[in-house]
Amino acid sequence: MYTIRTFTYGSADYKQAVDLRYKELRAPLGLLFTNAELQKDEPDVHMGLFDENNNILVCLTLTDTGNSKLKVRQVATDSNQQGKGLGRKLSDAAEEYAKQHGYLTMYCHARKVASPFYLKLGYKIVSDEFTEVGIPHYVMEKTL
Numbered sequence: 179m180y181t182i183r184t185f186t187y188g189s190a191d192y193k194q195a196v197d198l199r200y201k202e203l204r205a206p207l208g209l210l211f212t213n214a215e216l217q218k219d220e221p222d223v224h225m226g227l228f229d230e231n232n233n234i235l236v237c238l239t240l241t242d243t244g245n246s247k248l249k250v251r252q253v254a255t256d257s258n259q260q261g262k263g264l265g266r267k268l269s270d271a272a273e274e275y276a277k278q279h280g281y282l283t284m285y286c287h288a289r290k291v292a293s294p295f296y297l298k299l300g301y302k303i304v305s306d307e308f309t310e311v312g313i314p315h316y317v318m319e320k321t322l
């Protein structure tokens with residue numbers, strides 16, 4: 179059984195999410211999180227999908243960037259749990275949150291390797307390829 183919930187910056191859930199983000203997003207690139215980077219998380223909405231023991235399996239972060247747009251960041255599914263539809267479940271919940279809060283568009287800086295995931299969720303590529311954290315990305319966007 180899975181639970182989806184939002185949690186706040188600095189909470190125990192948030193600490194689990196940072197560990198998951200580090201394991202799935204940063205360590206494979208040989209990168210760390212700086213304190214300055216993590217401080218940017220403070221005003222954001224953090225959302226996770228947890229198992230029955232309250233272990234986080236999927237996380238994401240939502241940043242209001244103005245103009246009724248919500249940026250999805252730091253999406254990661256634990257590598258033992260990928261390909262089971264859990265990333266989609268949490269993304270659907272994030273979309274529901276966005277609609278309920280009046281956002282019109284969701285977008286992300288998608289790693290090129292993850293772009294098929296976002297295409298499956300109905301996002302479109304709306305930029306040329308660009309480099310972030312040393313790897314190719316696209317801006318991908320979904321109108322709600």
Ligand SMILES: CC(C)(COP(=O)(O)OP(=O)(O)OC[C@H]1O[C@@H](n2cnc3c(N)ncnc32)[C@H](O)[C@@H]1OP(=O)(O)O)[C@@H](O)C(=O)NCCC(=O)NCCS
Nearest residue numbers: 253254255260261262263264265266288289292294295298
């Ligand atoms: C990308 C990521 C978040 C996807 O999460 P997930 O839980 O494995 O995805 P799901 O199982 O919910 O997949 C949803 C759909 O996308 C497809 N999909 C997911 N990742 C894919 C990939 N890399 N290539 C092709 N299709 C993919 C699935 O097959 C599934 O399709 P279906 O609905 O037709 O069956 C996860 O693989 C991950 O954490 N990767 C490492 C970190 C990363 O790259 N994060 C994204 C940063 S932008």
